[in-house]
Amino acid sequence: MEEATRRKRVLVVGGGTAGSATAVLLRRAGIDVDLVEARPDGNVRGSGITLQGNALRVLREVGVWDEVREHGFGFDALGLTTPDGAVLHVGDVLRTGGDDLPATLGMQRPVLQRILVDAVRASGAHVRLGATAEILAQDDTSVTVRLSDGAEDRYDLVVAADGLNSATRAAIGIDARPEPTGMAIWRVPAPRPAGVERSDLSHGGPCYIAGYTPTGADTVYAYLVEPSRDRATIPPESYAQEMRRLAESYGGAWDEIRASITDASQVNYTWFDRMLVEGAWHRGRVVLVGDAAHCCPPTLAQGAAMALEDAWVLARLLTDGSAWDTELFTRYYERRIDRVRMVVDASVQIGQWQLDGVPGDVPGLMGATMTALRELP
Numbered sequence: 001m002e003e004a005t006r007r008k009r010v011l012v013v014g015g016g017t018a019g020s021a022t023a024v025l026l027r028r029a030g031i032d033v034d035l036v037e038a039r040p041d042g043n044v045r046g047s048g049i050t051l052q053g054n055a056l057r058v059l060r061e062v063g064v065w066d067e068v069r070e071h072g073f074g075f076d077a078l079g080l081t082t083p084d085g086a087v088l089h090v091g092d093v094l095r096t097g098g099d100d101l102p103a104t105l106g107m108q109r110p111v112l113q114r115i116l117v118d119a120v121r122a123s124g125a126h127v128r129l130g131a132t133a134e135i136l137a138q139d140d141t142s143v144t145v146r147l148s149d150g151a152e153d154r155y156d157l158v159v160a161a162d163g164l165n166s167a168t169r170a171a172i173g174i175d176a177r178p179e180p181t182g183m184a185i186w187r188v189p190a191p192r193p194a195g196v197e198r199s200d201l202s203h204g205g206p207c208y209i210a211g212y213t214p215t216g217a218d219t220v221y222a223y224l225v226e227p228s229r230d231r232a233t234i235p236p237e238s239y240a241q242e243m244r245r246l247a248e249s250y251g252g253a254w255d256e257i258r259a260s261i262t263d264a265s266q267v268n269y270t271w272f273d274r275m276l277v278e279g280a281w282h283r284g285r286v287v288l289v290g291d292a293a294h295c296c297p298p299t300l301a302q303g304a305a306m307a308l309e310d311a312w313v314l315a316r317l318l319t320d321g322s323a324w325d326t327e328l329f330t331r332y333y334e335r336r337i338d339r340v341r342m343v344v345d346a347s348v349q350i351g352q353w354q355l356d357g358v359p360g361d362v363p364g365l366m367g368a369t370m371t372a373l374r375e376l377p
Contacts, residue, residue: 007032008156008324011145012125013133013168016043018290018307019161020116021062025315027123028063034155035120036147038162040130042117046109047187047268048221050199050213050298053097054373055305056105058312060097067115073214074102075198083205085252090198094370096305104199104301106213106221108189133158135171138284157324158286159314164273166292172283178273181297183208183351184228186243187268192220193256205249208354212253222247222257227355228271239267272297272351276344281336282329289314294340296347300369306340309377339377342369 008031012019015037023033037043051059051072059065080089093103121127132148135158142154160168164178192214201211209225224246234242240261247258261267275295281288290307313335322328346369353360 014161021311029319033125036131050301057097058308072107076103079200106215178275183272193253240264296344299350
């Protein structure tokens with residue numbers, strides 16, 4: 001049977017934001033999808049996530065917008081405060097997903113992931129948790145894969161959505177690696193103080209950024225950005241104490257947030273990284289999406305949006321009747337690279353200005369970037 005007429009099979013490696021969205025969109029087009037996720041819990045973890053309108057636009061296409069809206073907290077403004085909590089400025093945020101979606105929505109990260117996992121299962125995709133995949137061989141029409149349980153199978157395409165340190169990316173000979181930018185972030189979920197109805201950021205005090213974002217009716221996630229430290233010197237059991245110490249210089253809503261930081265297991269500490277795969281995001285019939293292809297600091301809150309846009313663009317190309325060949329995968333790369341590079345470079349630049357102590361034109365750079373992102377990818 002000719003490839004163009006028989007039912008195609010795709011393996012998605014990684015069940016995070018990009019992988020889940022890709023699986024649902026391909027299943028909707030009648031493509032058979034297997035999804036493997038290395039974490040047995042389905043990667044349902046983390047504190048909070050900030051989703052800009054262009055991310056929400058794709059989540060609506062995936063079919064989960066109603067649940068996301070119900071469980072998240074949407075808003076259209078961003079506040080700037082002094083370290084003691086006094087409000088300096090409140091400005092409107094551009095609705096990059098269109099006028100019918102909020103400019104920004106905060107969510108608890110595990111809630112978003114559960115919604116996406118449920119959508120993948122409801123789509124009819126075959127999901128294996130606690131499993132990994134190894135590329136054994138590929139030719140012009142298929143990829144042979146061995147799963148961690150020893151089973152071997154052939155697929156028309158493998159979508160590598162296995163994150164920043166993607167083993168699939170390395171296995172197909174793409175040698176890009178994430179590079180630290182010099183900043184790190186502390187994140188924690190917390191009860192939502194009364195009156196917190198938008199993100200507020202402070203750029204003074206001991207941290208480059210002290211901020212919080214509402215993630216639901218009763219919750220926020222709070223974050224502190226500082227110069228990166230050797231993670232080996234910070235015992236995980238001290239994370240709550242260390243984040244409270246850093247937060248002592250901040251007032252207003254931080255007084256309640258700080259008092260709630262008592263469980264070290266709820267505090268997350270990670271470095272900011274930068275990566276952008278140049279030249280092509282595929283080798284043969286293995287193609288990268290999301291953090292496997294690019295990552296950037298969260299200074300524009302566009303990481304999830306770029307991953308979701310990858311999934312949407314790739315799925316549209318794979319389901320428009322075109323042959324699955326080098327030309328198609330090149331079109332995917334060309335559709336994405338300039339837009340993603342703009343976001344990566346702007347996100348890194350905002351952080352670099354802070355590292356250098358230079359008063360760069362952050363509002364101007366953010367405004368230009370967000371205006372460009374309002375256009376469909």
